[in-house]
Amino acid sequence: MKRNTLASLIWVRITRFTHQSALLSNDFLKSFDITAAQFDVLNQIGTYQPLSQSELAEKITISAGGISRMLSRLERDGYIQRTSEWKTKWISLTDKGEAKLESVFEHQLAFQTSLMEDCLSREEQKTLYKLMTKVQRHTEKELGQ
């Protein structure tokens, strides 16, 4: 039996990279007392607030249940608030959340950037971006039908 294809090898590389870079990222963010997943959510809220829970879930491709739990933790830690104004429940950052995002943002950006720049040229990065965009869009489309 054929043990693998080019596609499956790509798959493994991408999966391992995601997992390993998450470990690295979490380790790095530890000093800011926040996790990579939490940062991702705070960042989205910061960019699009105010927004509803389902809009947020959609943006980060997470289930309704998943976002509910994540927001409970962030609310418990005082980073976000859920205000039930009129008929919709809006999510927004608290001052504490805003400050946290502000203080972490540039470091996280620099961290991600250096990890790529350490091993890929500008041209290679452009190519990788183009290819990953293609495949991610395709997967997203598949998922939606």
Next chain:
Amino acid sequence: MKRNTLASLIWVRITRFTHQSALLSNDFLKSFDITAAQFDVLNQIGTYQPLSQSELAEKITISAGGISRMLSRLERDGYIQRTSEWKTKWISLTDKGEAKLESVFEHQLAFQTSLMEDCLSREEQKTLYKLMTKVQRHTEKELGQ
């Protein structure tokens, strides 16, 4: 403040792809009554058995605790066995595990392959593989030091 870099955009694409393709994959594997993570582990064991728990953990870049829990579930479901021969604990597939791997393998391979081939040419796949290998190797190296 600069909101992002090319590297951070790549990051988002890769992360979203991994998450979305895992959803797709799990959905597909549902009919085989197995998850993508379990398949990954069974596949590694099938390829390298017999091997110790820590060797396996190393191969899939998972923590010792993580592999312990995963193997407990796989053992509970009858897919693997842990035999304490002489002084080392060896992991291997049971007949049921072997059969499961055998029956799922080609489908999963075809699934992964088609998702890539649907949107990338052969040349693009080669390029993507080369670039992802570079960045994954780099991340792995970072992680190890």
Next chain:
DNA sequence: AATCTTTATTTGACTAGTCAATTGATCAAG
């Protein structure tokens, strides 16, 4: 033989997520 060190594995307390069933609230008729 008895203790000490090392290395492998497990376990407790979490985060992060899934799916499916339930609960809640708003609106559109009957």
Next chain:
DNA sequence: CTTGATCAATTGACTAGTCAAATAAAGATT
């Protein structure tokens, strides 16, 4: 009004993983 339909959010029961502390099992040292 009340009775459903609809859509949002929560919750229960899981999987999958982390880190750190606790155990286990050998092997080496005194």
